[in-house]
Amino acid sequence: MVRAVSDTHGEILAAAARQFTVTGYRGTSLQDIAREVGCSKATVLYHFANKEALLAELMAPAIGVLRDLDDRLTGLTGSAAQEVAAQGFVDLAVRFRREIAVLRGEFPELLCQPAFAHIQQISDRLRDALAGHSERPGARIAALVLLAGISEACGEFADIADDDLRSALLTLVRRAVEPVDAALPQQPTTEDKDS
Amino acid sequence: MVRAVSDTHGEILAAAARQFTVTGYRGTSLQDIAREVGCSKATVLYHFANKEALLAELMAPAIGVLRDLDDRLTGLTGSAAQEVAAQGFVDLAVRFRREIAVLRGEFPELLCQPAFAHIQQISDRLRDALAGHSERPGARIAALVLLAGISEACGEFADIADDDLRSALLTLVRRAVEPVDAALPQQPTTEDKDS
DNA sequence: TCAGGGTCTGACCGATCGGTCAGGCATGCT
DNA sequence: AGCATGCCTGACCGATCGGTCAGACCCTGA
Numbered sequence: 001m002v003r004a005v006s007d008t009h010g011e012i013l014a015a016a017a018r019q020f021t022v023t024g025y026r027g028t029s030l031q032d033i034a035r036e037v038g039c040s041k042a043t044v045l046y047h048f049a050n051k052e053a054l055l056a057e058l059m060a061p062a063i064g065v066l067r068d069l070d071d072r073l074t075g076l077t078g079s080a081a082q083e084v085a086a087q088g089f090v091d092l093a094v095r096f097r098r099e100i101a102v103l104r105g106e107f108p109e110l111l112c113q114p115a116f117a118h119i120q121q122i123s124d125r126l127r128d129a130l131a132g133h134s135e136r137p138g139a140r141i142a143a144l145v146l147l148a149g150i151s152e153a154c155g156e157f158a159d160i161a162d163d164d165l166r167s168a169l170l171t172l173v174r175r176a177v178e179p180v181d182a183a184l185p186q187q188p189t190t191e192d193k194d195s
Numbered sequence: 196m197v198r199a200v201s202d203t204h205g206e207i208l209a210a211a212a213r214q215f216t217v218t219g220y221r222g223t224s225l226q227d228i229a230r231e232v233g234c235s236k237a238t239v240l241y242h243f244a245n246k247e248a249l250l251a252e253l254m255a256p257a258i259g260v261l262r263d264l265d266d267r268l269t270g271l272t273g274s275a276a277q278e279v280a281a282q283g284f285v286d287l288a289v290r291f292r293r294e295i296a297v298l299r300g301e302f303p304e305l306l307c308q309p310a311f312a313h314i315q316q317i318s319d320r321l322r323d324a325l326a327g328h329s330e331r332p333g334a335r336i337a338a339l340v341l342l343a344g345i346s347e348a349c350g351e352f353a354d355i356a357d358d359d360l361r362s363a364l365l366t367l368v369r370r371a372v373e374p375v376d377a378a379l380p381q382q383p384t385t386e387d388k389d390s
Numbered sequence: 391t392c393a394g395g396g397t398c399t400g401a402c403c404g405a406t407c408g409g410t411c412a413g414g415c416a417t418g419c420t
Numbered sequence: 421a422g423c424a425t426g427c428c429t430g431a432c433c434g435a436t437c438g439g440t441c442a443g444a445c446c447c448t449g450a
Contacts, residue, residue, distance in 0.1 A: 006397090008397080008398090023304065024301075024304075026221060026222070027221070027304060029436075029437065029438080030437085030438065030439085031436085031437085031438095039398075039399085040398070040399050040400075041399095041438085041439090042398070042399055042400075042401095042439090042440085042441090043397080043398055043399070045438080045439065045440085046396095046397070046398065046399090047397095050438075050439070051438065051439090106219075109218065109219075109222060137355060137359060137363055138363045138366065138367070141348070141352065141355075141360070141363045141364065141367065142363075142367045144344075144348045144351065145341070145344035145345055145347075145348045145364070145367060146340070146344060147344075148343065148344045148347035148348045149339075149340035149341060149342070149343045149344020149345070149347065149348075150340055150344070151347075152340075152343035152344065152346075152347055153336070153339045153340045153343045153344075156339060157336065160332060160336075164332060165336070168332055168333045168336045168337075169336065169340070171333065172333070172336065172337045172340060172371060175370060175371055176367060176370055176371035201427090203427080203428090224406075224407065224408080225407085225408065225409085226406085226407085226408095234428075234429085235428070235429050235430075236408090236409090236429095237409090237410085237411090237428070237429055237430075237431095238427080238428055238429070240408080240409065240410085241426095241427070241428065241429090242427095245408075245409070246408065246409090391450100392449105392450090393448105393449095393450085394447105394448090394449095394450105395446105395447095395448090396445105396446090396447085396448105397444105397445080397446080397447100398443105398444085398445080398446095399442105399443090399444080399445095400441105400442100400443095400444100401440105401441090401442095402439105402440080402441085402442105403438105403439080403440075403441100404437105404438100404439095404440105405436105405437080405438090406435105406436085406437075406438105407434105407435080407436075407437080408433105408434100408435090408436105409432105409433080409434095410431105410432080410433075410434105411430105411431090411432080411433095412429105412430100412431095412432105413428105413429085413430095414427105414428085414429080414430105415426105415427085415428085415429100416425105416426090416427085416428100417424105417425085417426085417427105418423105418424090418425085418426105419422105419423085419424080419425100420421105420422085420423080420424100
């Protein structure tokens with residue numbers, strides 16, 4: 001039967017999402033969330049086992065998409081990996097701007113928790129793919145800067161439509177990433193690494 | 196008289212720098228810092244008025260250089276502003292990787308405090324300069340992503356020499372930034388949304 | 391009518407936070 | 421000797437954190 005008389009669970013989730021994006025995970029207390037919802041802190045902890053579980057449920061969709069992207073990257077190398085990584089990550093960042101913004105600055109601590117332990121490895125693989133699996137410092141630096149910058153920045157463009165932001169970010173990434181294939185005729189680098 | 200028998204003040208500063216970069220400002224307690232130094236928490240608060248003062252003294256050199264860069268940007272427009280902003284910020288980011296990493300994720304809250312209130316405005320001007328003072332969303336997005344990404348990423352390259360990191364970042368920025376002059380001033384923009 | 395389960399709450403807990411304070415302990419000056 | 425000063429500390433404070441718990445308040449089905 002329809003039980004939508006009061007969707008407290010959903011309201012808590014929504015309030016947490018709002019506040020996490022503004023003040024961060026650690027910077028938001030269960031009290032703050034309860035106050036916005038208009039319930040008690042105990043009610044928040046009735047609907048969610050603990051604060052971490054609240055965050056986990058909030059991030060679940062984004063993490064699912066991230067995992068899908070990770071799967072699609074397996075086996076790809078060179079510019080193919082770069083293009084899939086670029087498109088996939090930009091799309092993910094745009095769609096889940098808010099969720100990504102939640103993690104702003106709290107990655108190191110959050111990744112230690114079991115619920116998010118695997119994200120570090122996925123994002124490492126994503127960075128490698130965006131660098132075309134190149135070992136050149138320039139490629140690795142560019143990939144890291146782009147991933148970090150997009151994660152950090154996409155939360156600030158709440159006023160830009162998804163499609164516009166996506167195309168702008170995609171052209172930026174394509175322009176900024178070191179082309180791994182086309183770089184070969186350019187110049188022989190000091191160390192020769194073939195992929 | 197040289198009284199360098201025990202430079203507790205400096206030791207506290209060094210320990211705070213180390214811990215802030217690892218666990219962040221909020222994530223590091225005065226107790227943690229005192230433990231690493233080998234003194235009591237009260238000693239930390241004897242040498243520094245409060246936790247914020249500790250952070251302020253830690254960031255002072257970086258903030259000074261940032262202010263200098265801001266001064267050098269006044270009056271510059273177009274590609275000249277872009278180039279000065281790029282060189283200045285990359286140099287600053289490389290020299291003060293650790294200090295910048297401290298602010299990771301705590302910008303919104305820290306900038307509310309009076310000691311750091313002006314940084315937001317400076318970084319806004321820096322972003323505008325890197326965008327060549329263009330109003331195009333693409334230029335603004337690229338500038339923001341680059342600034343955020345470099346800030347976020349430069350702390351992770353502790354193993355790369357300053358000169359190498361600087362040149363890599365500079366080529367990345369020059370490649371990624373939207374050239375403002377090449378698009379010639381006031382183009383009728385036959386197609387601005389279409390791509 | 392009553393039993394029972396889902397929902398919600400105030401009161402409370404231990405831990406930790408940043409910060410205060412009175413005083414101990416050297417050292418150097420008069 | 422007496423005193424001042426700089427450095428340091430343990431004990432303590434109020435506030436806040438995440439989390440627990442017994443019980444109140446529905447609503448529904450028997």
